[in-house]
Amino acid sequence: MPFIESVDHLTEYRRRVRAARDPQQLQVLVCGGPGCLPLGSEELAAAFAAEMEAKGIAGKVLLKTTGCHGLCSHGVRVLIRPQEVSYQKVTPADVPEIVETTLLNGGVVERLVYHDPESQAPCPHKMDIPFYQTQNPLVLRKLDIIDPESLDDYLALGGYRTLRKILFQMTPEEVITAVEKSGLRGRGGGGFPTGRKWRLCREAQAQPKFVICNGDEGDPGAFMDRAVMEGDPHAVIEGMIVGAYAIGAMRGYIYVRHEYPLAVKRLQKAIDQAREFGILGNNILRSKFSFDIKISQGAGAFVCGEETALIASIEGKIGEPMPRPPYPVQAGLFGLPTVINNVETWANVPEIINMGPEWFAAMGTENSKGTKVFSLVGAVNNTGLVEVPMGTSLRQIIFGLGGGIAANREFKAVQTGGPSGGCIPPQFLDLPVDYDSLQQVGSIMGSGGMIVMDSHNCMVDVARYFITFLMEESCGKCTPCREGLKQLLAILNEITTGHGEEHHFDLMEDICQTLATASLCGLGQSAANPVRSTLKYFREEYERHIRDKKCPAKVCRKLLTYTIDPNECTSCLACVRECPVGAISGPKKEPQVIDQDICIKCGLCVDACQFDAVKVE
Amino acid sequence: MDLQRLEGILSRYDCQPADLIPVLQDIQDSYNYLPKDELKVVAQRLNLPLAHIYSVATFFAMFSLVPKGKHVCKVCVGTTCHLKGGQRLAESVSNRLGVEIGYTTKDMNFTLETVGCLGSCAQAPVMMIDDTYYARVTVDKVPKILKKYQ
Numbered sequence: 074m075p076f077i078e079s080v081d082h083l084t085e086y087r088r089r090v091r092a093a094r095d096p097q098q099l100q101v102l103v104c105g106g107p108g109c110l111p112l113g114s115e116e117l118a119a120a121f122a123a124e125m126e127a128k129g130i131a132g133k134v135l136l137k138t139t140g141c142h143g144l145c146s147h148g149v150r151v152l153i154r155p156q157e158v159s160y161q162k163v164t165p166a167d168v169p170e171i172v173e174t175t176l177l178n179g180g181v182v183e184r185l186v187y188h189d190p191e192s193q194a195p196c197p198h199k200m201d202i203p204f205y206q207t208q209n210p211l212v213l214r215k216l217d218i219i220d221p222e223s224l225d226d227y228l229a230l231g232g233y234r235t236l237r238k239i240l241f242q243m244t245p246e247e248v249i250t251a252v253e254k255s256g257l258r259g260r261g262g263g264g265f266p267t268g269r270k271w272r273l274c275r276e277a278q279a280q281p282k283f284v285i286c287n288g289d290e291g292d293p294g295a296f297m298d299r300a301v302m303e304g305d306p307h308a309v310i311e312g313m314i315v316g317a318y319a320i321g322a323m324r325g326y327i328y329v330r331h332e333y334p335l336a337v338k339r340l341q342k343a344i345d346q347a348r349e350f351g352i353l354g355n356n357i358l359r360s361k362f363s364f365d366i367k368i369s370q371g372a373g374a375f376v377c378g379e380e381t382a383l384i385a386s387i388e389g390k391i392g393e394p395m396p397r398p399p400y401p402v403q404a405g406l407f408g409l410p411t412v413i414n415n416v417e418t419w420a421n422v423p424e425i426i427n428m429g430p431e432w433f434a435a436m437g438t439e440n441s442k443g444t445k446v447f448s449l450v451g452a453v454n455n456t457g458l459v460e461v462p463m464g465t466s467l468r469q470i471i472f473g474l475g476g477g478i479a480a481n482r483e484f485k486a487v488q489t490g491g492p493s494g495g496c497i498p499p500q501f502l503d504l505p506v507d508y509d510s511l512q513q514v515g516s517i518m519g520s521g522g523m524i525v526m527d528s529h530n531c532m533v534d535v536a537r538y539f540i541t542f543l544m545e546e547s548c549g550k551c552t553p554c555r556e557g558l559k560q561l562l563a564i565l566n567e568i569t570t571g572h573g574e575e576h577h578f579d580l581m582e583d584i585c586q587t588l589a590t591a592s593l594c595g596l597g598q599s600a601a602n603p604v605r606s607t608l609k610y611f612r613e614e615y616e617r618h619i620r621d622k623k624c625p626a627k628v629c630r631k632l633l634t635y636t637i638d639p640n641e642c643t644s645c646l647a648c649v650r651e652c653p654v655g656a657i658s659g660p661k662k663e664p665q666v667i668d669q670d671i672c673i674k675c676g677l678c679v680d681a682c683q684f685d686a687v688k689v690e
Numbered sequence: 691m692d693l694q695r696l697e698g699i700l701s702r703y704d705c706q707p708a709d710l711i712p713v714l715q716d717i718q719d720s721y722n723y724l725p726k727d728e729l730k731v732v733a734q735r736l737n738l739p740l741a742h743i744y745s746v747a748t749f750f751a752m753f754s755l756v757p758k759g760k761h762v763c764k765v766c767v768g769t770t771c772h773l774k775g776g777q778r779l780a781e782s783v784s785n786r787l788g789v790e791i792g793y794t795t796k797d798m799n800f801t802l803e804t805v806g807c808l809g810s811c812a813q814a815p816v817m818m819i820d821d822t823y824y825a826r827v828t829v830d831k832v833p834k835i836l837k838k839y840q
Contacts, residue, residue, distance in 0.1 A: 108812040111823030145812030293768030293807035331715070331752055332808060334821065372711055373751030375806055389710035390742075391749040407708075448811060450770045456812040488769065524769050524811075538772050542806065548749075651829060653785040677782050680775060680829035 074224065077351040080237045080358045090225045098135055099176060101125075102152040102217060105138040106304060107296045108145025108457060110335075113164070114138060117149050120165035124172045134176055140216035140304015144204050145457035147187065152199060152217055159199040160185040190454070190476065204474055209436065210460045211444045212297075212420045216304040221339050224346045227307040233352055235311060235426040239318050240360040243426075248319040249275060252422065255430035256442030261287055261378075261415030262490065262519040263595075264441070264508035267422075270412055274320045274402040277410035282322040284313050285406065285413040288329040288336065289383060291375040292491025293542065295522035297446040297458055298416035302329065302336035305420065306343035310366060312419030314352070315426055317364045320412055325364065328383055330371040341368055375492075375546035379594050380405075380413045382548065393550045394594035415520065417446055437463035441507035445518070451488075451525035454479050464505040467497065471525055482527040486610070490519030492539045492546075493599035495606025496532060515606040517599065531628035532611040533618050537565040539603035547596065554597030557588040561604060570631040573619035581608065627689050630674045634690045637678075639664035641686035651681035691727045695720060705735050710746060714753060723757045759794040759801035761839045763787075763819045768807030770814040775828075779815050780804050782829045786836055799840065 077083050101121055105114040118138050125131040142150040147161035153175055160171065160182065167185055174180045187196045189203070196202045219226040227233070239248055253268030274282060286309055290298040302309060313325045329337050344366050347353040355363040374392045376382045382392040384406050405411025421443060425433045434442045441463040450456045453475035461470060467487060471477070478484050486496040489506075495516035497504070504510050508518050526535065544558040561584050564577050585601035592598045608615065617623050624632045637648070637657070642664035649657045649665060656671035657678060667678070667687075679687045699716045703709040713732060717724055724747050733740040747753045765771075765780040780802075784791055787800050794801040810816045813825035817835075824835055 107809045111810050111813050111816060111825035148812075290809070291806060293772075294770050294811050295807075296809035296811055299809040332805060370712070370715060371750075372715060372753065374749065386711065387708065389706075389708040389746070391746050450811040450814070451773060491769075522769070522811075524773070526773065530773055535769075535773075538769065546806070647830060651782065651785075653781075675781060676778055677785070677829055680778055680782070683830065 074346065074350055076349070077358065080241060083233065083236065083352075083358060087228045090229050094229060097155055099133065100135040100137065100154040101176070102137050102139045102142075102154065104140075104142040104148060104150040104152075104217065106141025106145070106216070106458075107299050108141065109148035109150060112148045114149050116165055117151070117163060117168070120168040121172070124168045125176070128172055128177065130172075130176060137220045139219060140221055141213070141300040141458055142217040143208075143213065143457045143459065144187075144202070144455055146455055150217075154218070157199045158197055159187065159202060161187055204455050204457075204459075204476070207469070207473060208460055209444050209462050211424060212301060212305075212308075212417055212446055213458060213460045215308070216300065219305065221304050221306055222342055224307065224343070224350060227305075231427070232307055232423075233311055235315055235423045236352065236358060238426055239315055240358060240362055245275065245319045245321060248315060248426070251430045252319070252425060253430075255425045255433040256437070256440075257418065257421055257425060257433065258441060258508060259415060260417035260421070260445065260520070262292075262493070262517060264518060267414060267418055270402060270414070271316060271319050273400070274410045274412045277403050279404075279409050280321075281324065282320055282409060283406045283411040284317045284320065284322045284325040285383070285387070285411060286313055286325070286327040286419050287378065287380065287383060287413055287415045288327055288333070288340075289371050289378040290330060290333075290416070290520060291378045291546075292493075292520050292522050294448060294450055294488070294524045295491060295520045296448050297521055299333050299336055300458055301416050301420050301446075302333065303339050306336075306339045307347070308420040308423060309340070309416055310343055310347055310353070312422035313366060314357075314364055315422050316412055316414065316419065318362055320410070322412070323363055323365070325366040326369050326387055326406070327366060328369045328371060328377075328387060330377075331373060337368060337370060344368070374548075375542075376548045376594075376596055379596060381594070383413065384411065391548070393548045394596070396593055417521070438505060438507045440509055445506070445521055447521045447523045449475050449523050449525070451523075452478050452482065452484075452527040452530070453525045463507045466503050466505055468502040470506065470523065471502070475525065478525070478527050480527075482529060484525070485528055485530060486526045486532065488516075488524040488526065488535065488603075489522065490517035490602070491522050492543050493517060493595065493602055494519050494522075495602040496526070496535065496610065497606070498610040515602065515609060517602070529626055529628070531624050531626035532607045532614050533565065533569055533624070534626075534628045536604045536607045537562070537569055540565055540600070543596065543600045547600075551591075551593040551597060553587050553591040554593070554600060557584050557592075557597070558600060560584055561588075561601075565604075568615065568618050569624070569629040571618075571622040573615075573622075575619065577619065578608070578615070630676050633674060633676075634669065635667055635672060635674065635676065635678060636688050636690070637665055637667055638686050638688050641684055643684055643686070645683070647681045647683065648678035648687060651677045653677065691725070691731075693731075696728050696731055700732070700735055705737075707736055707738055710736055710738065710743065711750075714743075714747060718753055721757075723754045726755075757794070757798065759798050761799060761820055762801045762803060763817065763836075764803050764805040764808065765791075765817045766808040766810075766815065767804045768811060768814075770811040771807075771816055774814040776804075776815040779817065779827055779829060779832070782832050783817070783836070786832055
């Protein structure tokens, strides 16, 4: 890799990379995204390499492990280009057939393609699959085609094109104006206008200034930032270069949670490449602008996703939030002006500069422009990452892209915004999703987690789950959050174990009110949302728990009774081996029986039974 | 105390107060925990009170003041995993290993932890042993997975 001396040198190098590439080059692109990786992407790629070697085509076919292909539920996914044949649920055993049929003979292995669930018609090509048809990928668009560890791949698709524009054709002011005009708002959850944030920081007097990328994606159920950091790390770096130029920063930090080791590895590699290549460092492309980036790893604290806590953590302190103002744009890292934006926000920036703010602002709704990536998970048929224009309805996302509720169950709610968000009931399915509409129904956009729930999910248990999570992650600095969550959890525990009382309703409302108004940071201020939204939309479920001591969804274990159906028990003894208290017994080769006096209602026998013989009432 | 190993870690840093968390992360990775004597040296070199280091070491989930096991098993209890039985999975692993969540087996082979989210929500419930992910782990798959590490 050469050291790039000037902007013309960069263009020339890109031209050479492109010229050396054949658009008709046969490529096998194995998904190595967050969804497919645990299903065995690495083994699959190795199987392709070995089979192609054996068939003597290893030199002719390009094999790459890429970032996320989107449709995680049908992983491991493999895309064959240039035909754009998309295979799903591929295992190493399928590799010889794919090599023979598709790579050698140009055909399609029909059993490995997506089939329309209604017509059963095969959808061999990526764009035949309804899941991909209605998306509008902007941040995700390169994820399934580039090797995240190859700078050349990124450059070939126009990467770092913004450098010519910003360094030699635009003033920092003009960059900020462009981002303002685009209407881009922070994708981490708050939705603060990005351009305005940059302007405030540019106007701050103190020097030096910093930019930070918030990659502390802590919201359970959200993995789009992980997918972008792992799948297209240079896009994040390019966005940060633009931001640093605009505000006049010389140093940047990417804060990544330590649970994402692959993201750290890929980002570090990308930073090293960019430095070696000359697009990070002193006097970039012989301009007056110097900028470099360092990775800072989180150490396992959810609250560090909050900007002031994140900054404290980079400074080597515990992740306790600070009251704002002053905002980080005035006094951030080491007390100096700092712009902190989320991964997805940064990744949006290069295309806004390249394509122009009007292009970006043409997508989305009046006050929420562009697209948003959602991680669509839970009780839907198609789980994975989707990117749609702001304003797309929940129904379109869940029933269109998501393919409806799995196992033909009934849709109950969708949880958005992580632990700070709320549960949205069926009557709002036609709501266009943007920052403001979600807030109106008691939830938030958050980072884009969308967890779909069906009739088998208990909303009281969901509230209890989130409050448990938040109580454990509360930093403990301010009293309303520290004590309020503890008390809220105590009440929810009473309710889910059959000790709920009528006055708990008022008590919970009261605590929620205090939490929301008196907490120091966003964690506490929004912590009441899971309880408030479920109380508002699913009150009768709380009532059933409190008055009848019943859990209609059969989730709250202490309210259930477990028995074994003698007609379905095969006497395999799997439940007997799993039971931690020895409550299950019976004569050999005969149906087993659960002793209700010993049973601790842990429910493990249900999971252990392969024959659905354990009944729950 | 293995001073050479510690010096190897400290030599990679300027030893400014802001280096504290990366230094502790390296010690945690290298020693599998944060030994008290080493922390005293870190306090001296970074010019920080030992109490400050203690506060950081006990605030963040990844640090441990007692040695962790040879293998660390992290069961995901993120929202999607919770809905799909992640908590029961953690209990099943706990029963199988005979160790409470957050603790290490007597033979120091396993530390069992739960984690807020591993980011593989589409394959819930998920667990991770060392650096290997396991997808769609149902209770009946647990014995076979654990056996690989025993």
